[in-house]
Amino acid sequence: MSTMQFILIGVFIGSAIIGYFLINNVPSLLHTPLMSGMNALSGVTILGALSATALAVSSDNAVLGYIFGGLAIVLAMINVVGGFFVTNKMLNMIVKKKEKGRLPQ
Amino acid sequence: MSTVLFYILSSIIVAMVLLGIYLMSKVKMSAIGNKISAFAMLGGVIVTLVYNDILSVWFLYVAIAIGLILGLYLGKKIKMIQMPQMVALLNGLGGGASALVGVFSLLSKNTNTFSLLTASLAVTIGMITLLGSLVAAGKLQRILPQKPIVIKGHQAHTMILLLLSLAIIILSACKFIPTNLIWLMLIANIVVSSGFGIIFSIRVGGADMPITISLLNSLSGVAGAIAGLAINNIILVAVGGIVGASGLLLTQIMCKAINRSLFDILLGKSKKINAKPTEKVPEEKEEIEVPLNEKVESVQEVDEKVDVIEMLNNAKKVIIVPGYGMAIAQAQHLVKQLADKLVNKGAIVKYAIHPVAGRMPGHMNVLLCEANVDYEDLYEMDDINSEFAQADATIVIGANDVLNPAAREAVGTPIYGMPVLNVDQCENIFIFNFDKKPGYAGVDNPLYSKNKGVHLYLGDAAKTLLDFITLLDKQ
Numbered sequence: 001m002s003t004m005q006f007i008l009i010g011v012f013i014g015s016a017i018i019g020y021f022l023i024n025n026v027p028s029l030l031h032t033p034l035m036s037g038m039n040a041l042s043g044v045t046i047l048g049a050l051s052a053t054a055l056a057v058s059s060d061n062a063v064l065g066y067i068f069g070g071l072a073i074v075l076a077m078i079n080v081v082g083g084f085f086v087t088n089k090m091l092n093m094i095v096k097k098k099e100k101g102r103l104p105q
Numbered sequence: 106m107s108t109v110l111f112y113i114l115s116s117i118i119v120a121m122v123l124l125g126i127y128l129m130s131k132v133k134m135s136a137i138g139n140k141i142s143a144f145a146m147l148g149g150v151i152v153t154l155v156y157n158d159i160l161s162v163w164f165l166y167v168a169i170a171i172g173l174i175l176g177l178y179l180g181k182k183i184k185m186i187q188m189p190q191m192v193a194l195l196n197g198l199g200g201g202a203s204a205l206v207g208v209f210s211l212l213s214k215n216t217n218t219f220s221l222l223t224a225s226l227a228v229t230i231g232m233i234t235l236l237g238s239l240v241a242a243g244k245l246q247r248i249l250p251q252k253p254i255v256i257k258g259h260q261a262h263t264m265i266l267l268l269l270s271l272a273i274i275i276l277s278a279c280k281f282i283p284t285n286l287i288w289l290m291l292i293a294n295i296v297v298s299s300g301f302g303i304i305f306s307i308r309v310g311g312a313d314m315p316i317t318i319s320l321l322n323s324l325s326g327v328a329g330a331i332a333g334l335a336i337n338n339i340i341l342v343a344v345g346g347i348v349g350a351s352g353l354l355l356t357q358i359m360c361k362a363i364n365r366s367l368f369d370i371l372l373g374k375s376k377k378i379n380a381k382p383t384e385k386v387p388e389e390k391e392e393i394e395v396p397l398n399e400k401v402e403s404v405q406e407v408d409e410k411v412d413v414i415e416m417l418n419n420a421k422k423v424i425i426v427p428g429y430g431m432a433i434a435q436a437q438h439l440v441k442q443l444a445d446k447l448v449n450k451g452a453i454v455k456y457a458i459h460p461v462a463g464r465m466p467g468h469m470n471v472l473l474c475e476a477n478v479d480y481e482d483l484y485e486m487d488d489i490n491s492e493f494a495q496a497d498a499t500i501v502i503g504a505n506d507v508l509n510p511a512a513r514e515a516v517g518t519p520i521y522g523m524p525v526l527n528v529d530q531c532e533n534i535f536i537f538n539f540d541k542k543p544g545y546a547g548v549d550n551p552l553y554s555k556n557k558g559v560h561l562y563l564g565d566a567a568k569t570l571l572d573f574i575t576l577l578d579k580q
Contacts, residue, residue: 007339008337012333014346015347018350022126025130026130030467031465033139033471034126034135035192037142038348038351039199042329042349044345045332045341046202047150047338048206048338052210053162054159055213056213069209070164070171074172075172075198075202075205078195080146081176083195086188088136088143
């Protein structure tokens with residue numbers, strides 16, 4: 001294994017450990033938005049899709065690149081955009097309701 | 106862009122993601138946290154385009170635009186009630202994308218053992234996530250049957266598929282496999298992992314659904330991280346790792362709440378096995394119970410109506426217990442109406458939310474917030490369980506398993522040992538459920554046959570609640 005691969009595995013383990021301790025005592029009110037937000041973040045694979053596709057469409061296997069790459073980017077993009085959008089929608093709803101509740105009744 | 110600058114920017118992006126997730130676990134900051142995460146993702150895309158010098162590849166923009174439009178369209182169209190299937194679907198798509206990145210890496214020429222291994226793993230985890238999520242979404246959208254489907258030797262099949270995919274991953278990474286066999290391995294990998302995703306997800310129902318969705322969510326992060334390992338992309342590895350681990354923690358929080366181990370849920374243990382707890386059910390089960398007959402119900406209603414309404418009108422403390430039935434009946438606005446009426450008559454109304462009420466973690470909270478319920482009125486199980494005994498009345502809307510007292514006594518049933526809401530300790534219980542059938546867990550609820558203090562209003566909660574509210578008004 002090369003140094004780069006060691007670094008990558010180190011980053012993976014490190015980020016997993018940080019991620020594991022990042023959240024605790026999440027109020028169940030936020031379980032759905034938090035999950036949905038993390039779901040949007042898991043679309044980070046869009047970065048991989050972009051670089052891999054760019055590489056593939058300029059290779060001699062261009063057709064495969066267009067098909068698989070296009071599909072990968074579209075899927076990841078739906079995941080990211082849809083995910084952040086609905087999370088935002090939910091959170092706005094929760095926060096808005098919260099402020100409304102504070103108004104004098 | 107120089108390599109040093111790239112790493113600096115990558116670190117900033119990862120830090121922003123961490124901050125975003127952290128803030129999203131705090132009520133007041135959550136909306137900002139989400140925006141920071143979204144912004145980090147945008148930054149990641151730009152950095153990737155610039156660093157790899159691929160700004161000029163027009164095709165990427167076409168694909169981005171299509172995904173963007175579809176994502177916005179889905180996000181706009183979706184209603185709060187459909188959120189569980191939306192999350193599952195989006196999650197599956199992310200997994201599918203990671204699998205495709207793995208496919209790319211496998212088919213590229215400069216392969217070594219490490220990238221072959223990680224790429225195969227990315228395909229496997231990505232496909233499991235994709236198919237598992239699609240099945241879950243299909244169940245939630247009612248395209249597939251909602252009841253758990255268990256085939257003969259389910260656990261054995263699950264294990265075999267799991268071992269098979271492990272074998273395929275290891276074989277794929279072996280140098281002695283000729284290159285022209287890579288396609289074959291890839292197809293075998295896709296078939297086996299898809300099979301595992303389906304078989305794992307198809308038997309999920311009831312209380313396991315929120316946990317499964319959360320687990321798949323974690324898996325899609327892992328798939329992204331592994332895909333990142335395969336193509337040497339450090340942002341992918343870091344963000345995927347964070348999402349995978351914090352998703353796993355969220356899953357564990359939920360597992361703990363219902364007293365089940367993740368492993369049991371994965372293997373489908375103690376599901377639908379000897380679901381007949383009858384001998385352990387307390388003796389108050391007097392079998393003179395009314396049949397499922399509307400006429401009898403209405404007679405019962407007339408009998409009690411005056412007393413009951415009188416009692417509710419004077420109630421000082423009322424606890425509302427919502428469940429998935431409230432979601433199906435879309436009754437959250439009526440629930441809020443009812444609560445408002447009671448508050449106007451001088452009662453304190455609290456909502457008791459079981460950790461796995463609904464089909465997605467936090468499902469009830471989102472729906473009630475949509476209906477304008479103040480989130481400070483929503484209480485988690487541990488915070489409110491001691492209050493049922495003092496409450497004047499408890500109103501149950503479409504919930505069953507989460508308050509089934511049999512969970513404490515009925516050894517050997519799927520819900521045995523799951524902490525439940527102490528609804529049975531309350532003197533007056535109003536139950537607005539569709540019917541008296543057992544919930545997903547298949548365990549009869551002894552509350553239904555308890556005659557004293559339990560008022561059943563069977564039928565579509567949207568209708569029964571409306572009738573009930575009109576009744577309250579008349580008094």
